[in-house]
Amino acid sequence: MLNISTLVLGLVQTNCYFMSDPKTKSAVVIDPAWDGKYILKTAEQQGFHINQIWLTHAHFDHLGGVAELCNMQTPPPKIALHEDDMDLWKSQGIAPLFGMQIDPGPLPDIKLDHGQKLYLGENEFEVFHTPGHTPGHVVYYCRAEAIVFCGDTIFQGSIGRTDLPGGNYDKLIESIKQFIITLPDETRLLSGHGPETTVGEEKLYNPFLI
Numbered sequence: 736m737l738n739i740s741t742l743v744l745g746l747v748q749t750n751c752y753f754m755s756d757p758k759t760k761s762a763v764v765i766d767p768a769w770d771g772k773y774i775l776k777t778a779e780q781q782g783f784h785i786n787q788i789w790l791t792h793a794h795f796d797h798l799g800g801v802a803e804l805c806n807m808q809t810p811p812p813k814i815a816l817h818e819d820d821m822d823l824w825k826s827q828g829i830a831p832l833f834g835m836q837i838d839p840g841p842l843p844d845i846k847l848d849h850g851q852k853l854y855l856g857e858n859e860f861e862v863f864h865t866p867g868h869t870p871g872h873v874v875y876y877c878r879a880e881a882i883v884f885c886g887d888t889i890f891q892g893s894i895g896r897t898d899l900p901g902g903n904y905d906k907l908i909e910s911i912k913q914f915i916i917t918l919p920d921e922t923r924l925l926s927g928h929g930p931e932t933t934v935g936e937e938k939l940y941n942p943f944l945i
């Protein structure tokens with residue numbers, strides 16, 4: 736069993752997903768976008784300990800809350816990121832390009848590979864490396880629950896931008912076609928921004944894919 740709450744946080748309205756497992760009382764935060772204190776309060780109110788932070792990619796609007804979240808929890812959660820996004824991570828997730836300074840928090844300590852499995856309680860998630868929006872972008876797929884946390888790869892009726900450093904349009908389209916759109920039609924897509932959608936809906940209506 737898996738509970739998912741969506742918290743919309745930060746300057747560009749990023750979806751941060753708080754997932755908790757009632758059996759083990761453990762929780763995972765996908766993309767703690769901003770306001771770590773608020774995310775932690777949400778966890779504590781529900782009686783959960785945040786064990787891990789899973790980043791879809793290293794843009795500042797997806798990791799701005801990591802430092803606060805880690806500073807306020809003992810032991811701090813482990814942080815998962817793909818190696819190919821480490822350059823972005825080191826450059827504060829390109830916050831300076833947008834005139835900001837952020838603290839990206841402790842160094843990520845789970846280095847993600849394509850095909851790797853991650854767990855929250857008994858819930859299994861597969862990691863797919865989906866470059867294009869950034870070089871080390873990943874999505875997290877829970878087959879049993881038919882859900883993909885897809886970060887900034889695909890949005891309802893749109894796709895992630897590829898004009899930022901490390902972006903590549905052809906790679907993004909290939910990643911989406913190879914690893915997301917091939918999943919069963921009823922699979923829910925929980926994106927980094929905007930409302931949730933499904934594989935079936937995007938196959939029919941997403942102008943970038945038809």
Ligand SMILES: [Zn+2]
Pocket residue numbers: 792794868887
């Ligand atoms: Zn991004």
Ligand SMILES: [Zn+2]
Pocket residue numbers: 749794796797887927928
């Ligand atoms: Zn984003």
